[in-house]
Amino acid sequence: MQGGASVRLYGLEWPKESARISRVFDLLVAAILFLAVSGAFHLHYMLTAGDWDMWIDWKDRQWWVTLTPIMAITFPAALQYVFWTKFRLPIAATFAVVCLLFGQWINRYFGFYLWSYFPMSEVIPALLIPGALVLDLALLLTGNFLFTAMSGAFAFALLFYPANWFWLAPYRLPVEVMGQLVSVGDYISYAFTRTALPEYIRLIERGTLRTFGGHSAIIASFFSAFVSILMYLAWWHIGMLLARVVTTPNTLKNFMGLTDKDEPAETAQKAIDRTSLQGRFVASE
Amino acid sequence: MRTFCFRKSSCARVILSAAAAIMQIGILTFVPDAALAHGERNQEPFLRMRTAHFYDVKWSANDIPVNGEIVVTGKFRLFPIWPVNLPLPEAAFLGNGTPGPVLARTESYINGVPAIQSTKLELNRDYEFKTVLKGRVPGYHHVHPMINVMGAGPLLGPGNWLSVTGNESDFKLPIKTLSGETIDNLETWGLGRVFFWHGLWVAIAIVWLVWWLRRPLLLPRFRALTEEGGDRSQLVTSTDRLFGAGLLVATILIVFFGFQATDTAYPRTVPLQGSRATVEPLPEVPEQVKVVVNKSNYDVPGRSLRMNVTLTNNGSTSAQLGEFLTSNQRFINHEVSQAMATVDPNYPKELLPPNGLKVSDSRPLKPGETKTVDIEAADAAWETERLSSLINDPDNTLGGLLFFYDEHGKRTISNVSGPMVPVFTDPDNRTAENPKGGAG
Numbered sequence: 059m060q061g062g063a064s065v066r067l068y069g070l071e072w073p074k075e076s077a078r079i080s081r082v083f084d085l086l087v088a089a090i091l092f093l094a095v096s097g098a099f100h101l102h103y104m105l106t107a108g109d110w111d112m113w114i115d116w117k118d119r120q121w122w123v124t125l126t127p128i129m130a131i132t133f134p135a136a137l138q139y140v141f142w143t144k145f146r147l148p149i150a151a152t153f154a155v156v157c158l159l160f161g162q163w164i165n166r167y168f169g170f171y172l173w174s175y176f177p178m179s180e181v182i183p184a185l186l187i188p189g190a191l192v193l194d195l196a197l198l199l200t201g202n203f204l205f206t207a208m209s210g211a212f213a214f215a216l217l218f219y220p221a222n223w224f225w226l227a228p229y230r231l232p233v234e235v236m237g238q239l240v241s242v243g244d245y246i247s248y249a250f251t252r253t254a255l256p257e258y259i260r261l262i263e264r265g266t267l268r269t270f271g272g273h274s275a276i277i278a279s280f281f282s283a284f285v286s287i288l289m290y291l292a293w294w295h296i297g298m299l300l301a302r303v304v305t306t307p308n309t310l311k312n313f314m315g316l317t318d319k320d321e322p323a324e325t326a327q328k329a330i331d332r333t334s335l336q337g338r339f340v341a342s343e
Numbered sequence: 344m345r346t347f348c349f350r351k352s353s354c355a356r357v358i359l360s361a362a363a364a365i366m367q368i369g370i371l372t373f374v375p376d377a378a379l380a381h382g383e384r385n386q387e388p389f390l391r392m393r394t395a396h397f398y399d400v401k402w403s404a405n406d407i408p409v410n411g412e413i414v415v416t417g418k419f420r421l422f423p424i425w426p427v428n429l430p431l432p433e434a435a436f437l438g439n440g441t442p443g444p445v446l447a448r449t450e451s452y453i454n455g456v457p458a459i460q461s462t463k464l465e466l467n468r469d470y471e472f473k474t475v476l477k478g479r480v481p482g483y484h485h486v487h488p489m490i491n492v493m494g495a496g497p498l499l500g501p502g503n504w505l506s507v508t509g510n511e512s513d514f515k516l517p518i519k520t521l522s523g524e525t526i527d528n529l530e531t532w533g534l535g536r537v538f539f540w541h542g543l544w545v546a547i548a549i550v551w552l553v554w555w556l557r558r559p560l561l562l563p564r565f566r567a568l569t570e571e572g573g574d575r576s577q578l579v580t581s582t583d584r585l586f587g588a589g590l591l592v593a594t595i596l597i598v599f600f601g602f603q604a605t606d607t608a609y610p611r612t613v614p615l616q617g618s619r620a621t622v623e624p625l626p627e628v629p630e631q632v633k634v635v636v637n638k639s640n641y642d643v644p645g646r647s648l649r650m651n652v653t654l655t656n657n658g659s660t661s662a663q664l665g666e667f668l669t670s671n672q673r674f675i676n677h678e679v680s681q682a683m684a685t686v687d688p689n690y691p692k693e694l695l696p697p698n699g700l701k702v703s704d705s706r707p708l709k710p711g712e713t714k715t716v717d718i719e720a721a722d723a724a725w726e727t728e729r730l731s732s733l734i735n736d737p738d739n740t741l742g743g744l745l746f747f748y749d750e751h752g753k754r755t756i757s758n759v760s761g762p763m764v765p766v767f768t769d770p771d772n773r774t775a776e777n778p779k780g781g782a783g
């Protein structure tokens with residue numbers, strides 16, 4: 059094996075065997091990361107925008123449109139920092155959102171449809187892929203996180219409502235029920251009742267946002283887009299913080315006499331200074 | 344033997360069904376029937392005694408096929424001595440307590456007003472409700488009327504067992520839209536578009552992910568970025584940028600034209616409706632009999648509630664105490680025929696304590712008469728319904744409704760409420776296990 063054939067990967071020499079093992083490692087990490095991000099992102103999303111995403115009669119033109127992109131840009135932004143700065147991979151947002159959608163469909167099909175008898179038409183998750191693609195492509199084409207925030211994160215929120223309207227529109231057709239006008243979505247959730255989640259819990263276009271006039275989804279989309287820029291920047295930095303490798307020095311080893319004679323014992327403070335300097339060096343790379 | 348058994352699917356089926364039968368017998372033997380209901384007993388007694396009192400509740404059927412209809416009707420009164428730790432019913436919604444959407448609700452009304460939206464309700468007033476349900480999931484279901492009150496949660500009415508038979512796949516809930524579309528079944532409506540659109544975008548996303556995943560990924564890219572000699576131009580090539588730019592344009596165009604096409608396909612849509620309904624309570628009926636609670640005890644070993652009350656008949660007809668209703672338990676005075684006549688044979692037995700209500704003097708109150716009587720509601724229901732846990736509550740004021748009947752059979756309702764004092768011991772050595780008392 060030693061001294062066998064070698065390959066060049068991105069300008070660097072790799073022994074063939076190492077390249078092969080590295081490829082296996084790629085696939086293992088990809089599979090583990092897929093499940094981990096599915097779980098973590100799904101949990102975060104359920105806790106922040108869960109009901110809006112779960113029910114067909116919560117997806118209104120104001121709160122759903124405002125909240126969803128703001129809460130959904132978090133993991134894509136944090137992962138973009140890691141994927142782009144460490145590996146130059148412009149796929150973090152798409153990857154995160156595909157993981158999320160996978161987790162949601164599993165949850166809706168097994169948890170809501172099979173286990174709790176809700177019809178699928180009541181529990182469809184929102185679609186975030188178009189916005190995520192644009193976020194990744196903005197990073198690829200600009201190569202700069204600030205420009206990505208201003209263009210990609212903005213588009214991530216702006217594309218949300220039109221990209222979902224394609225499948226949502228049939229649930230917004232008007233029907234007459236008991237002499238009242240409601241949408242098909244309202245009636246689906248009325249017919250297939252949620253015993254512990256009554257009608258009044260919903261937030262349907264409440265507040266003054268709509269008084270700016272026009273279609274409230276457009277106003278909500280632009281508001282969401284501005285906040286999404288800030289969220290993107292914040293979570294890019296959270297990604298930066300979480301990607302730091304910080305080690306804790308084992309000062310106890312001094313007591314065991316394990317210090318080299320020519321190397322003075324490292325104090326805890328010195329070790330913190332060293333690691334944080336290192337962290338800063340890596341982060342600003 | 345084992346291999347033989349596992350090869351033969353019929354044998355496996357026998358084992359499975361035997362296991363299922365054993366489990367079923369186990370459940371039926373060791374779990375009391377009503378315990379299969381859905382946790383209404385876990386609500387605190389003060390919540391069940393002093394919020395919504397449901398009465399005259401009727402279920403139009405006990406057994407329906409899939410797509411068959413059951414109508415639940417009745418009345419409820421919101422108790423005036425509302426628990427201080429609960430918000431007032433500023434927003435309330437007529438629900439139905441079922442184990443998930445096993446029935447589809449097609450219509451519901453409070454005092455004739457459609458109850459598809461929430462509404463404000465008033466204390467010490469009565470409301471009439473009607474809910475039309477359609478059988479959907481076959482099984483044996485416990486069905487309650489229910490009022491959800493914002494901040495106070497679900498307030499359950501009496502529950503009755505209903506069996507739905509047939510095939511779940513036969514269920515259909517059709518409707519015609521105002522824009523002219525015919526919907527065969529709301530359960531599956533629109534799913535074609537959902538699957539197509541979600542599928543399309545997942546496919547595009549996978550193309551983009553595979554575009555990058557097909558090349559050496561993590562360590563080679565990391566080394567190329569951090570080590571001397573790494574060729575960064577190979578990490579992101581001009582082909583990548585060109586493909587990316589194309590995908591960017593395609594994404595925006597697909598969203599734009601998808602949106603346009605949808606607007607053309609569905610030109611008339613309405614937003615979600617989030618208004619509140621306005622419901623007037625039923626006309627106020629003056630309380631004919633004024634009830635003052637002088638003393639009330641809950642006898643812990645005897646499992647009985649005893650009240651000493653002073654009744655004053657302010658009406659022009661006589662009044663006879665026929666029923667005490669609290670927490671959906673109907674304690675009926677067996678000496679009053681009008682009260683006995685109100686019991687529907689279909690009414691759930693577990694909500695009718697067999698001993699009923701004992702009144703020290705059941706003779707009718709004449710107009711203007713005042714009388715002090717002892718009433719006793721003794722039943723194991725206090726324990727099985729966990730109402731005796733009132734003695735553990737921070738608020739142990741009890742509440743309920745008393746039903747009086749005049750000589751013409753006309754009914755009037757009075758509220759009864761007062762603090763409750765538990766009695767833990769008694770001279771007869773009675774215990775919860777031995778309510779009759781006596782030695783040993």
Ligand SMILES: [Cu+2]
Pocket residue numbers: 380381382383440485486487502
């Ligand atoms: Cu029940």
